[in-house]
Amino acid sequence: MTTAISVSGVVKSFGRSRALDELDLSVDVGEVHGFLGPNGAGKSTTIRVLLGLLRADAGQVSLLGGHPWRDAVALHRRLAYVPGDVNLWPNLTGGEAIDLFGALRGGLDKRRRDDLLERFQLDPTKKARTYSKGNRQKVAVVAALASDVELYILDEPTSGLDPLMEAVFQECVREVKRDGRTVLLSSHIFSEVEALCDRVSIIRQGRTVESGTLSQLRHLTRTAISVETARPISGLVELPGVHDARVDGAHATFDVDAAELDRVLQHLHRFELRALTSSPPSLEELFMRHYGHQEARAELAGV
Amino acid sequence: MGGTLTGTVRLARLALRRDRVQLPLWIVGTTVLLSGTYAAAQEQFPTEADRLTVLRTAVETPAILMLRNVPTGTSNGEMMAFQIFPFLVVMAGFMSTLAVVRHTRQNEETGRTEMVGSMVVGRHASLTAAMIVTAGANLVLAALLALTLIGNGEPTAGSLTLGLAVGAGGLAFAAIAAIAAQVSQTARAANGIAAAAIGAAYLVRGLGDALGDIRPNGYTMTTAWPSWLSPIGWTSLTQPFAGNRWWLLGLPLALAVGGTWLAFALTNRRDIGMGMVAARPGPATAAPGLLSPLGLAWRLQRGTLLGWAIAVGLFGVTIGSLSSAVEEAFDGNEGATRTIRELGGEGSLIDSFYSAMLAIIGAMVAGYAVQALLRVRAEETGGRAEPTLATGVHRLRWLGSHLAVTVFGAVLLLAIAGISAGLVAGLAAGDTGGRLADLTVAALVQLAPALIMIGFVLAAFGLVPRLAVGIGWAGFAVALIFGQLGELLNLPQAVRDISPFSHVPALPAAEASATPLVLLAVVAMALTAAGMALFRRRDLAP
Secondary structure, rough: OEEEEEEEEEEEEEEEEEEEEEEEEEEOOOOOEEEEEEEEEOHHHHHHHHOOOOOOOOOEEEEEEEEOOOOOOHHHEEEEEEEEOOOOOOEEHHHHHHHHHHHHOOOHHHHHHHHHHHHOOEEEEEEOOOOOOOHHHHHHHHHHOOOOOOOOEEEOOOOOOOHHHHHHHHHHHHHHHOOOOOEEOOOOOHHHHHHHHEEEEEEEOOOEEEEEEHHHHHHEEEEEEEEEOOOOOOOOOOOOEEEEEEEEEOEEEEEEEHHHHHHHHHHHHHOOEEEEEEEEHHHHHHHHHOOOOOHHHHHHOOO | OOOOOOHHHHHHHEEEHHHOOOOHHHHHHHHHHHHHHHHHHHHHOHHHHHHHHHHHHHHHHHHHHOOOOOOOOOOOOHHHHHHHHHHHHHHHHHHHHHHHHHHOOOHHHHHHHHHHHOOOOOHHHHHHHHHHHHHHHHHHHHHHHHHHHHHHOHHHHHHHHHHHHHHHHHHHHHHHHHHHHHOOOOOHHHHHHHHHHHHHHHHHHHHHHHHHEEEOOOOOOOOHHHHOOHHHHHHHOOOOOOOHHHHHHHHHHHHHHHHHHHHHHHHOOOOOOOOOOOOOOOOOOOOOOHOOHHHHHHHHHHHHHHHHHHHHHHHHHHHHHHHHHHHHOOOOOOOHHHHHOOOOOOOOOOHHHHHHHHHHHHHHHHHHHHHOOOOOHHHHHHHHHHHHHOOOOOOHHHHHHHHHHHHHHHHHHHHHHEEEEEEHHHEEEEEEEEHHHHHHHHHOOHHHHHHHHHHHHHHHHHHHHHHHHHHHHHHHHHHHHHHOOOOOOOOOHHHHOOOHHHHOOOOOOOOHHHHHHHHHHHHHHHHHHHHHHHHHOOOOOO
């Protein structure tokens, strides 16, 4: 088995609104898979379907080789889940909640638990009622990471953590990956996804719009270029694949489609290059391109 | 004050909008109860002679006095007041305390106050808005009750006294709830304190009535001193349609003003979100007993159960200690004995007293069961069921754990009631073993309606989770009104039979019969199984 999660054509409606509209998702064993999408795109709904908390209306779902609804209990012993909005029992302490989740999941590693508490600087004697959002999230993260499981399903696990804790979290995910475990990481934080994920799926309105490695995705998008040449530049704007070009004599800034980069650079050579800076597209730009501009969406639909 | 009240009007309007269904339901429901009882009393006791017979029996029967009110006369209005007056105040009390807690502590607990507090809103605005809305609701209720009575041709003074007494009683409990909301950290605890205050006030007033002296005319009474200690007692002492002592309303109103002042003083002394008692650190690791679905359910429910156990235990002791007074009252009063038998009581008189009291215990325990089981819905909406069910816990095991704790709690409460009543009554009568056995069995029979309510709530939870809380309590209210108040409202037997309370043998007065109990148990089990199966198949609905 090399596929940890396989979802194809899943549909889930709530009343008249369609939360998942033939969504596809494939996560390989041993990879950290980024799961991106704007608010309300269906990330949490997908995760709830994977956990057997919601039942899909149509489509195929397979999780660790089993069926998430039918084999829920057996599968849950092999995975750990951090919800997007961590709610704890107000009158239980953080330590009690961690032990409880661990026990219900089938046991947790005491040494790892204490080590994680130390690293996340979490006081386990406080009642959950007094925890901030970030501290509640730490409880769920510690409980999940201290469990010896094959798959971690993390729904925006760092949205309430400060940058220091975010770094600790990234370190922990790398350790988990080194042990050959699988992680599905839903996130809004691009730097986190870029730093951790092998592959990324981007969803919008309940559909998967992009899926692949980061370099594959980058290939689909544009690089921002700024050049200075010895002689005034001409003929750049007309080249295929060049966008938003601003030519000012011997200076030009523009975006170029990855596929046309080589041809455009050859064109620029004619004017004798003096300086060139290129910035690869960030995941954020990729994301913004899918969601930010109406025209970009229309363009994407044509691809 | 310098702006501590800024934003009150806005918050009051928000509260009214949130309550646009709930408060009208309470107000209309209470009014319907009054007019239903008013009409039924005239149907059941059409002539002066009928009324005298009933009242002469009542003044001799502490059980009736505890549940009704001291009789003041035989007019239509007085008969209605005798039947239902304290209960109307209880209704106003619950309407008020639930509203105050909803708009103060519950908002804080859910973090809504923090959001609102960051806007242009003064420190006292939240509590002020809650009190204004609640005072308005009580005023509307008072007016509606008075108008209903005046519309039926009752004297204006008496109608106004009764209406305003109910409203003033509601306000007094609103102030108690305001204090409770400041002192406790959760809405659940605040509601618990307020409900305990209402229950205690009802019970203390009942003692005052039960221990009162019969006047020379033989059918009216002077209440004993305990009534002066209870807000519900104060309202009863105004004697609508008889004395119309409306100035006594100064007592509940003084409590309302003083209590509200204290609540405001308390808001100045604490931070938003916190109670008066600072949270102490707890254990860093979980005890082994917590580490299972059953352990978790027990941990979540034990506090509620403890509160109920104290209430039920106190009630049991009260029943037991009243029994000798009841027996004395009937010694040598053959007229009353004959009348109560004619009214449907079987067995000895003391046994019919026990039956009436244990029926109340049964209603209380059924209420506990509804509250305890609805905890599963709170877990679901609170987002705590989701991470729990994402572990290796089967849905049925999770739900079954809460079910087990609820059933255990109901059995425990009934046993406590039966044992405490039996022990105290037995020690007084010198027949400890006999009374203990009789009353414990009689109390445990009341498990049947509680099981039906449990099954009903489970079925609602499985089928329509988002409506489960409303349906659960509405079902309980219907069962209570049709079953326990059906006779009072003169409802047809077919309607009364809808309620599980109508089918419980009235032990120890009636003969024990297994058939209705078995049938109730079968219905309860069918509902429970249906609820479990439905929950297993449905989506989680936060």
